[in-house]
Amino acid sequence: MRHDPVQLSAHRCLTRAAVDRALSLDVDFVEFDVERCGDGSLVVFHDSVVELAGEDVPLASLTVEELRAVVPDLMTYDEVLDALAGRRKAHLDLKFVGSCAEATALAVERLGGDNLIVTTLDDASVREVRDWAEAHGLPDLLVGLSLGRKVTGFPVWRQLRVRASEVWPHLRYRQSRANLVVAHHWLARAGLAGFARRRRMPLLVWTIDTPGSLRHWLRPGRAWLVTTNRPQEALAIRGRRTGRIRA
Structure with a gap:
């Protein structure tokens, strides 16, 4: 069987400089992370808190202008969508809960449904976006439930429960209606790659940065999409595989 080359996503493009490099x-x-400020503004930011005067302050308590005063190179959601429109596909990693369909609708309006994927750690948010997409004639919009979240600081019982739900995610995927498998690379190797194949769902593996792992996951057929902090190196590896896809 002949497989298409694995697609590549430049990971965590949180500033205009990072977006321009990608x-x-x-x-x-x-790929970029989306958070929501207290005034409802959507911003490109990874964490739900920001350090202010030596303390972690929730973004939910700040306006976008107050956050920009702390993070001068902050990009708004509108700004990153403008930068990508007509140039690249977007991988939205939604870090907030609630109104995820609204954020998705803005991206669809600016980029088109064929030019983005949506991922989130929250099962209910996946279901919300999937329901919205189907109601608006976009049943093929790829929406992924991310597996492999950090559990540091959780009680032991919760750590075990989270990991069990990721190693055996059948119920979570059925209830969330995710149509894209999104797995940390060690979970993908531990069985989620097979889970995706058996269900004929595309597989997104994150985040692949070492040369050995890049060579493994960029072999055609191993994954649909790989996210990496080393896109230039990944492109070189993928380029060397071009034309060597065996039947």
């Missing part, structure tokens, strides 16, 4: 490369997707 746009200068031949990556397929640009």
